[in-house]
Amino acid sequence: MPDLPALSITGLTKRYPGPPPIMAVDGLDLEVRPGEIFALLGPNGAGKTTTVGVSTTRVRPTAGMVQVGGLDVVRDPAGVKRRIGVVTQYNTLDRSCTVRENLYYHCRYFGYSGPDARRRSDELLAQFKLTDRGEGMAATLSGGLAQRVQIARAIAHRPGMLFLDEPTAGLDPQSRLALWELVTGLRAEGITVLLTTHYMEEADRLSDRVAIIDHGRVLVTGTPAELKRGIGAETVIEVHVERPGAEFRQVVSALSSVREAQPMATGLRVLAHSREGLLPRLVEAALPYGLRDIAVHEPTLETVFIQLTGRELRD
Amino acid sequence: MTDVRPADQPPEGTPSRPGRAKALPWGAPSPGPRAGYLPVLWGMALRDLRVLRRNFAPFATRTVMNPLLFVFVFTYVFPRIGQTFQPGPIGVSYATIVVPGLVAVGMVFTGISAVALPLSLELGGTREIEDRVLAPVPVELVAIEKLVVGALQGVIGGLVVFPLVYFVPATPVSIHVASWPLLLVVVLLAGLTAGALGLMLGTIVRPQQIGLMFAVVVVPITFLGCVYYPWALLHSIPWLQGLVLLNPLVYMSEGLRAALTPDLPHMHPVAFLSALALATAVLGTIGVRAFVRRTLS
DSSP: OOOOOSEEEEEEEEEEOOSSOEEEEEEEEEEEOTTOEEEEEOOTTSSHHHHHHHHTTSSOOSEEEEEETTEETTTOHHHHHHHEEEEOSSOOOOTTSBHHHHHHHHHHHTTOOHHHHHHHHHHHHHHTTOGGGTTSBGGGOOHHHHHHHHHHHHTTTOOSEEEEESTTTTOOHHHHHHHHHHHHHHGGGTOEEEEEESOHHHHHHHOSEEEEEETTEEEEEEOHHHHHHTTOOSEEEEEEESSOSHHHHHHHHTSTTEEEEEEETTEEEEEESOOTTHHHHHHHHHGGGOEEEEEEEOOOHHHHHHHHHSSOTTO | OOSOOGGGSOOTTOOOOOSSOOOOSSSOOOOOSSOSHHHHHHHHHHHHHHHHHHTHHHHHHHHHHHHHHHHIIIIIIHHHTTOOOOOGGGOSOHHHHHHHHHHHHHHHHHIIIIIIHHHHHIIIIIOTTHHHHTSSSOHHHHHHHHHHHHHHHHHHHHHHHHHHHHHSOSSOOOOOOSOHHHHHHHHHHHHHHHHHHHHHHHHHSOGGGHHHHIIIIIHHHHHTSSSSSOGGGGGGSHHHHHHGGGOHHHHHHHHHHHHHOTTSOOOOHHHHHHHHHHHHHHHHHHHHHHHHHHHOO
8 A cells, every 4th residue: 555644745835914924834845654743843933833724724825735644735624624633722622611512512523423422522531531520611621631631622533643733832741741641642543643842852752753843944854863863963061151252162172072062152062972081171171261060961852953053942 | 605515415314434535544534423514514503502501591681681671661661650652653552663673683682692702702712613613614614504503593582582572561562473484584584694693793803892892883783773663664864764774683673573563564575585685695705704714814
């Protein structure tokens, strides 16, 4: 069987007429494979939500083509909607209804009969550990719980693909962990997941593959490990000094096993092939410039983003 | 309505199958047990009626308050304290004159409070509408579902008001239905007009402007809707008699007047029936278009 991509985006452009006119997505290409968890990682305003909006038929593309499971989002929106589940950035639960009714009526919107919809709602309440919340009004749920109900609702009609737009934005750390577990669990059901996030840790922990996007374009795609390996450095050392400057950068760049020294406001971010013996030499080099702090960590997706754009993810 | 494609719709009772016969290598293609648009829209209607049932007390209170106080003061208190309106040469009680109009107001008011208010919030504030926008039907149909359920709620609103305006007045109310088919058609079209008006207002009025909407739209159309006087009696103020023809409530009042109090002066049925059909079409089209504009960018 030919391996039809779950989601295929070619040359997607979305320009909002404004004023002021905004080029939200600018020639974006992307392919999500069946069964994978795919993360779109980028800062706010990178075009993630617009990309999800077009893929879920709610935003009309200016140019380009988007297909979900081979169906064109512009030509057959109803067919696409039948095959996808969507959790948007906002809590869109039906506040006039109970949690159970949110699930029940969602199933009805997808053509389930009354008894089938009831059975499926019960099943979802149990699966998402919401049984004792079923009769509560959706309006009264906390952020973490509401998000759990939204995901349960989004997969109620057994879609092949689930879109999660910034699923953990605004959640407390505990709810975030619970949600990550839940998303990972969806893999077992064979659901393809596309999630957007500006938390590099979320992309790293959850996804099989990541596309880093900025200014409406994909900068790089790969597994988190591949992307981090692509930096060509084993260690990242951040050196904070009182008097950073070109001279300090020159001195550090000359040290052996330093691959690159990127300027930061308060010092340098040093990408190094190995940290063997480097740390003492770095400390020694930094002392004349007023060493204040030094931090060592492995490369992260944030490092990748900085190397690609020269900016931090959360500017 | 460009995207409505009834051809896609399998006949009722067709065994379940996805809209397109393409097998997908991932997941199960996921129409419910039954495909087609009708079950989807039926599901949305069930949801709206469930919410109506849950909120029936506030719904009914909002609907009856205005007509109840009106008939109480003008047709119960006034006659007892020696104040009366002279209905002119018609020779019936004032209470009889206002019955059709107040029922029409009940319908319009319901169309606004049950459709426009929640819709304005769902579109502009909470984005709750998303779940229905993402249901597997063209977005236009989601708007039309709101209109149709709004019509039904409008009819319920009218039915809630009727016993009040019939039983509260101190003076006799004389109602007789000369033609049940006419009444049925008028109620149906008046309901649709109320639903269409609710849809239009709900899609174009932002939540912050709801108070303004009542002042600028609801109050004028009520007072200038031939509710408290038959349209024919306006002949002594020709410019007003012409101007109020822009108000859809006029045709609802006059239609109900023709059906419930046929002996009072009223417009010709061809006039109010075609005006109601036209109002539904115009308001509905504006509403559906605005709904699409608000939900798709």
